[in-house]
Amino acid sequence: MRFGTFLPQGWRFDLVGIDPAEQWPTMRGLAQKADAGPWESLWVYDHFHTTPVPSEEATHEAWTLMSAFGASTERIRLGQMCTCMGYRNPAYLAKVAATVDHVSAGRIEMGIGGGWYEHEWRAYGYGFPDVPDRLRMLREGVDIMKQAWTTGTATLDGRYY
Template structure:
């Protein structure tokens, strides 16, 4: 099974820009990694949709996801650009759909539009978003996915739900990629998220690099696809891979091989010090990716 690869750019969320004092230089460090990926053989670059650093909120840079997505779309020419994943609670789904359509055009069809239910409670409350427990967030997420899909595929979409409603919003242009911008859903919830993936998504992100979890969740996804008569093979099945400083080529290859054996066909790699040291990124591209392409 051939695989595709993406890479997270250093955005600040994991304190990965803290050693650079000037915010302009921080942004340029992020852009430089994006341009290296654009030179190949990476399929995509990714950002997180967060406002505060993780695992602890600190007074450090975290660049906003959709602003970054739009600018990187113009700083690159080849790679796809996505969010892993957009937080549904931070934007009304109708606005999300409109923003994604615009960026899909700006990138000439290179957007991977990611969406998830969200989870970083501290961040929600700090920015004034109403926090709710899992059942309510998942219910809102289910409605949001339907609204986004309708706004990308219908001229006069109407939706009336418990959490959201739309009444014939005009969304022109709807994007460049056909039949609509590439839609990726994040999360492994077996009853809601994975069913939504089978119904609406072009890509899924689950398992956080753990082969056993990946295998378990993909089995559930396949069951949903079978029930809905959806072609399982047409869905990109991605997972995140957190690499460590000092990982050898053999270490990286072994981790990817385990992920492939679990059934994933897409790896999104995170290199914690890539803003300061490009060598692991370049070595992964030169020595690991060709083994799985």
């Protein structure tokens, strides 16, 4: 059996009461403790706003954190639960994930899904497609990312991408 841990990033109000200037040092310190301990992986959520209700509290972005954790840890695997396909163009996301994987010396775990948090979709101007469309977007996006990672290029004349 393998064990991972989620780190605070603000999404679940888990940084409330920590001075903003201390939030990154706190997250980095926890990542380094997890790296030195028995954990196999550390995880963050791919969300932009707090839940169950949006607030003014900080929620730090998952892929930026993955890169920072990759540069400040040595062993532990790094993942996001789970990246929303609709928040980033899949060719761009493939590049981001490959770069973070490079920074971390191959320690990225790629979690990907169709997305569900309507407030975030609408807040960033992405609309909010119905579930079948979000899942079709996910399928096309995964095809693009797989092509990009295996061949270095991606070609798809899809419905969404």
